[in-house]
Amino acid sequence: MFLIVGAGISGLILGYRLKKYRIPYLIIEKSEKPGGNIQTLSVEGRILELGPNTLLLRPHILTLIQELKLENEVLFASKYAKKRYILKENRYRALPINPFSLFFGSFFSPSTKIKILKDFLKKPNSNLSDNESIHDFFVRHFGLEVAELVVNPFVSGIYAGNSQKLITKYAFPTLIEAEKNIGSIIKGFIKYQKEHRSQGIISFKNGMHTLVQALYEVQRENILLNTTIERLDFGTNEHTVHLASGKNITAKNIIFTTPAHTTAKYIQSLSEPFAQQLKDIYYSPVCVVHSAYPKNKVKHKTDGFGALHPAKYDTFTLGTIFSSSVFDNRTNREEVLLTTFIGGQKFLPLSQQKIKEYTHKELSEYLGIEAEPLFTHVHIWEKAIPQYESNYAYILPYVHSWEEQGIYLSGNWLNGISVEKCIGFNAELAQKLASSVRE
């Protein structure tokens, strides 16, 4: 029997695939509902994403959607999703997305444009530091302007993290591959996009939770919700899991898909130093604020995916997704629904009222809003997103150490934080587990 701990997207995919391989398994989840970070709320006709808003429709995601018969639920992002605004000198400027606007527009200085052109001439380089931050990587390739104005806000849009601390090799390994194999980062990016062709940015008509619910429905008899582990006894052939309810479960294999700090607690008896390293993986806190305003009171265009704020401007919020522009069913046609993110430690001591107040102040300033919000909702993730920082150098060599004993580690702290990466990695892990059973 395979025991999976955690019913976020990682655990749900793992279970779903094991079911397809007809391998007996059980998922235990401490919360009352599955999904982990993927949570959608429906409030007064508005669809609010508390976690991920979108998913890239890569081939393996399309296959999953077809298997789950969710084709009619898929919602493609509108044409606006391609446009991104960046805060620059106190106003939102559209990020150039084609060569014409890049080279003939005024977003970048002439010296940055020359650095971008020179990138195409670069030769493969394998003499790379293992510990280079994503900030330093981009400064080296394109200069400080790109690193501060574009990379920093995009990285905080993805990780809610610090581009000076995230290590390129762990957080964005494809960039390292591009430099090693091609030299030019832009050519490498184009090649990656061709090879991993995405058919667009999607969500579902009723939000991202649709995917979770479908994965839950097809295996609900294999999932125990509201279930926690009291103690774990690892054996050589079999492991005993003592549940808080007093029941015991024995399993030959255990796969942890829980956050790193939770997994650390359970595997402490296997290696205390490794467990300590896992515990030390930093999870950035994130506050998600939904705000609805009357459409005719928002003076700035919301014709984009959203707007991001470079850290150098020291704003309260990291940026905002223009949710009702990306998916037009997120609220009624008279409103604009915005999803704003606040990261770092700054919101933690504040009351929800203050968070709403500061968010409204910033939205009003940059989007020219001349009304109070019709609706607001605040959700706090105290430990939202794992940061792939320098301690991964000590962690990664050990993650497979207990697989012969039937103990496997997974989850978004290991192989990428995006939903599509979690789906891809856990499908592969299920295949590996299935072949280990057959051998």
Ligand SMILES: Cc1cc2nc3c(=O)[nH]c(=O)nc-3n(C[C@H](O)[C@H](O)[C@H](O)COP(=O)(O)OP(=O)(O)OC[C@H]3O[C@@H](n4cnc5c(N)ncnc54)[C@H](O)[C@@H]3O)c2cc1C
């Ligand atoms: C605010 C936010 C916005 C995001 N936006 C995007 C986005 O737009 N696109 C994108 O691709 N990704 C996004 N992500 C990242 C993505 O959502 C996550 O990386 C992914 O959903 C993580 O899935 P997981 O199953 O690995 O972990 P989790 O979702 O953390 O699931 C772990 C599960 O384990 C359970 N658990 C914890 N402790 C125990 C225990 N002791 N016993 C049993 N169960 C336990 C938890 O309750 C949870 O259900 C976002 C994340 C956040 C927080």
